[in-house]
Amino acid sequence: MARVLVVDDDHTVREVVVSYLRAHQHDVVEAVDGESALSAMREEPADLVVLDLMLPGIDGIEVCRRLRTISDVPVIxxxxxxxxxxxxxxxxxxxxxxxxxxxxPRELALRVDSVLRRTVTPPAPRRLVDGDLVVDEAAHTAHRGGVALALTAREFDLLRFLLANPGTAYSRDDLLRQVWGWSVGDHSTVTVHVRRLREKIERDPTRPTRLSTVWGVGYRWEATDE
Incomplete structure (x- = not known):
């Protein structure tokens, strides 16, 4: 059972979402605005947050930004x-x-289960190394040159997958399906996370040497001799 925080000022939406998540055996708590959501996370952290974008006072974007300063909790x-x-x-x-x-609501509940499987279930121990980049799957950590990388759950999944499969070109659809388990999805999801990951692992993100673009196809991990 996972603890899920649902943040939405619409009572009807909250009621339906909470009902479905409880049917999926989750411990669900509610918040009606950004301030109460942040307070709830400080008092008793959740395993996942379902966060509405349009909230009174502090909007969902700002709530997510503040959450990232105190937690790496998955956010939908x-x-x-x-x-x-x-x-x-x-x-x-x-x-x-x-x-x-x-x-x-059923799709949302399935998305919650999918994200929790990726971020809460302990992975089998494995250590992936490429030059000065080290990914420890069991500890769910990544280091470059001995310095810990601050990665979101989705960024970590993408890095782990690519590092484990160097030299193979993957389309955005491939990555959506194989990394995050989506049968359908927006390609901008992949594009944004590739860019964010490059900012953290490349010496010069504007001229990537590790996570390269394969024009007309997608992306490929280039093993390094560093």
């Missing part, structure tokens, strides 16, 4: 806007997934 963003810029904004501040309103 809810948005009624459906615009790519809003989805990207959520990903930029560290959201792990998003669902656009109106949505199927």
């Amino acid at each position: 963003m809810l948005t009624a806007l459906g615009e790519e810029t809003d989805r990207v904004a959520g990903l930029e501040v560290g959201a792990d997934d998003y669902v656009t309103k109106p949505f199927s």
Whole structure:
């Protein structure tokens, strides 16, 4: 059983989401705005946060940004806007997934289960090394040159997958499916996380040598001799 914090000022939406998540055997707590959500996380941290983008007072983007300063808890963003810029904004501040309103409560519950499987279930011990880059799957940590990298859960999954499969070109659809388990999804999800990952692992993110672009295909991990 995982502890899930649901943050939405719409009582009806909250009621439906909470009902479905409890049916999936999760311990669910609720918050009606950003301030109460942040307080709840400080008092008793959740394993995952379902966070509405449009909140009174502090909006969901700012709540996610503040959460990232105190926790790496997975965040699924809810948005009624459906615009790519809003989805990207959520990903930029560290959201792990998003669902656009109106949505199927069953789909949201399945997304929650999927994210929790990736981030809560302990992985089999494995240590991946490429030059000065070291990924410890069991500890869920990544280091470059001995310095710990601050990665979101989704960034870590992407790095781990690519590092374990060097030299193979993957399309954005491949990465959505094989890294995050999505049968469908927005390609901007991959694009944003590739860019964010490059900023953390490349000497010059504008001229990547590790996570390269394969034009017309997608991306490929280039093993390094560093």
